[in-house]
Amino acid sequence: MKTEKEFHDFLENGDKYYIPNLTIDCAIFGYHGKELKILLAKWRGLDGWGLPGGFIKKKETLSNAATRILKEKTSLDKLYLKQFHVFGDSEFRRKEKEGLSFSPGNNRYLLPKNSWLHERTISIGYYALVEYSQVNLMTDYFIEELVWQDINQVPKLLFDHNEMLSYALRNMRINLYHIPIGYNLLPNKFTLPEIQSLYETILDKKLDRRNFSKKLLKLELIKDTKEVKKIGQHRSPKLYQFDMKKYNEALKNGIVLAI
Amino acid sequence: MKTEKEFHDFLENGDKYYIPNLTIDCAIFGYHGKELKILLAKWRGLDGWGLPGGFIKKKETLSNAATRILKEKTSLDKLYLKQFHVFGDSEFRRKEKEGLSFSPGNNRYLLPKNSWLHERTISIGYYALVEYSQVNLMTDYFIEELVWQDINQVPKLLFDHNEMLSYALRNMRINLYHIPIGYNLLPNKFTLPEIQSLYETILDKKLDRRNFSKKLLKLELIKDTKEVKKIGQHRSPKLYQFDMKKYNEALKNGIVLAI
Structure with a gap:
């Protein structure tokens, strides 16, 4: 999604293309030297930072949806994305959203009362680990800015994204004991x-x-x-x-x- | 759900109470002596065995939904249910179901063409581990029969439930290294x-x-x-x-x- 026109089409007609109640959010960890960072996205019109994410198309596999969403919003491609948890328990995940508004550009845009975007969303979390000095990031219309944030200096994020991040980190740590890592993170030959x-x-x-x-x-x-x-x-x-x-x-x- | 009347109300009006595209399925492992079994359910009208499962209510947490579904369909209660994977990639999980029919009692019941039950369903898997000799099972109207089946003698199950079961088993095995088990499975004092x-x-x-x-x-x-x-x-x-x-x-x- 690249233009304001497409953005408005999404706000108004998105439920024709997407499953309304189900989203995907991606925790992309970046490793370099002795540093571990997390990729944060400044969401257009939402006045805050969060994980990159989006909706699943009506007939799309979950894996393809995760790959597409990440590519559209950050340009990252061909990552080994791993499902880690589904979020549907918190207050935020149980209720419909009221008075949701976006401010794309300079215009404040209040969603109509019966907008599909007010519906409850349950979100599937995926994580990946990249060598962050070796990737190029590009935003789409939804995302105003992307940053690699030190994992120990993460601010208050949008929605329940702090909780998601902490689940993702815990899960990645457990998986270290069961999934090999290092290829693509280390030089070809390493000490x-x-x-x-x-x-x-x-x-x-x-x-x-x-x-x-x-x-x-x-x-x-x-x-x-x-x-x-x-x-x-x-x-x-x-x-x-x-x-x-x-x-x-x-x-x-x-x-x-x-x- | 206990009666045929409620069953028909579910088939016809379920989308008023439930999120149409999202289900929960439960892999309940039973341990006793040196045996590991899996709880299989014979679904009324579907002519086959599968895992017990159901739909999520519109405002229900996922955890509550999993607990409720399991209790309704098997009478099992107060289990430590653990999410293990979301299934939305296989052919079955991507497409709408055509010509779905149920045969409750002696009547074959073909769903109307525009039935909400034809929609694609993405399913969240939960597993639990119980001492199977110590639990009482009871079915509801949806389930004709429940059996504890030896884990090495599982037949071809409905939908993608064999794949679900194998994911659940792999996940439970990995979690053995990270989550303590045994309480409620062993006597109070054990060797x-x-x-x-x-x-x-x-x-x-x-x-x-x-x-x-x-x-x-x-x-x-x-x-x-x-x-x-x-x-x-x-x-x-x-x-x-x-x-x-x-x-x-x-x-x-x-x-x-x-x-």
């Missing part, structure tokens, strides 16, 4: 401290060095390249890379990583 | 082999005896009662019980159980 730092940043805690590498090597997720990284005269740590066959098997079948 | 057998039955694999008990004791989830169980002249294993303070904390905050 043990580099991959450990990735896990520590997401878990927000220190891990035992010896134990961590032992477990990863035992699962055969990473393999020794026989090369070293030259850092200084006296430091040349070994370089590893993912065993992509094992990695993809682990993505499919799950792992138990007791780190 | 280490008894709790290990519970985990092994759910995971469908053998666990290392020494390692298993060490981990549970280290997390302080169970404590030595200083009593023993008299099995025979030469066998009197120690009895343990859950430390309910630690257990409830672990339910709330999660654990990492590397067994």
